[in-house]
Amino acid sequence: MSKRHPKKHTVGATRVETAHVILPGHTNPMGTLFGGVLVQWIDGVAAIAATRHARGVVVTASMDRLHFLRPVHAEDFVIIRAEVTYSARTSMEVEVWVEAENRWTGERAATTHALLTFVALDEQGKPRPVPRLATETAFERERFAQAARRHRARLRERQALARQWQA
Numbered sequence: 316m317s318k319r320h321p322k323k324h325t326v327g328a329t330r331v332e333t334a335h336v337i338l339p340g341h342t343n344p345m346g347t348l349f350g351g352v353l354v355q356w357i358d359g360v361a362a363i364a365a366t367r368h369a370r371g372v373v374v375t376a377s378m379d380r381l382h383f384l385r386p387v388h389a390e391d392f393v394i395i396r397a398e399v400t401y402s403a404r405t406s407m408e409v410e411v412w413v414e415a416e417n418r419w420t421g422e423r424a425a426t427t428h429a430l431l432t433f434v435a436l437d438e439q440g441k442p443r444p445v446p447r448l449a450t451e452t453a454f455e456r457e458r459f460a461q462a463a464r465r466h467r468a469r470l471r472e473r474q475a476l477a478r479q480w481q482a
């Protein structure tokens with residue numbers, strides 16, 4: 316199997332890397348990247364990874380662990396990498412890493428890390444089953460197991476939130 320066509324349903328088959336240029340409309344009053352713009356880019360790139368696994372429509376169900384570790388300067392390139400870490404019945408977890416690349420030196424610095432959950436939908440807009448993610452390395456298997464625990468925790472969180480709002 317060539318590198319261009321990784322095996323179906325593997326983590327590698329979902330991997331995405333994009334590069335973004337910061338334009339004047341993307342900055343905050345400090346002249347650095349506005350967090351909301353970065354969140355939109357993260358969501359879009361993560362959705363590509365999830366779609367590669369589901370090969371159908373996906374929607375964002377949740378975003379967690381979104382940390383902005385350092386500001387991104389206007390002249391930096393923004394590099395976003397994403398891959399699916401876990402599949403449950405109809406949902407998938409996607410891990411995202413963001414780096415700021417100094418366009419003059421090529422130096423990269425870690426900026427943001429995020430975990431997002433996407434749900435695959437059928438033509439009626441109802442959750443539909445996704446293939447099980449195939450893990451190929453010990454790291455991927457361990458991360459899959461950790462993500463399974465996060466999946467259960469999110470479900471509990473969501474149920475607690477629903478109860479709060481009904482009360």
Ligand SMILES: CC(C)(COP(=O)(O)OP(=O)(O)OC[C@H]1O[C@@H](n2cnc3c(N)ncnc32)[C@H](O)[C@@H]1OP(=O)(O)O)[C@@H](O)C(=O)NCCC(=O)NCCS
Nearest residue numbers: 373374375376377403404405406407432434442469470473
């Ligand atoms: C996400 C959504 C489709 C779930 O639909 P639902 O009818 O509540 O579905 P279910 O309760 O059967 O859950 C379906 C799956 O979603 C997961 N899920 C639902 N809400 C979730 C949340 N807040 N965080 C993480 N996972 C969630 C469930 O764990 C379940 O996963 P599994 O089948 O892999 O175990 C629905 O809540 C929705 O449409 N939300 C809005 C999505 C949206 O508009 N996103 C922004 C634009 S893309």
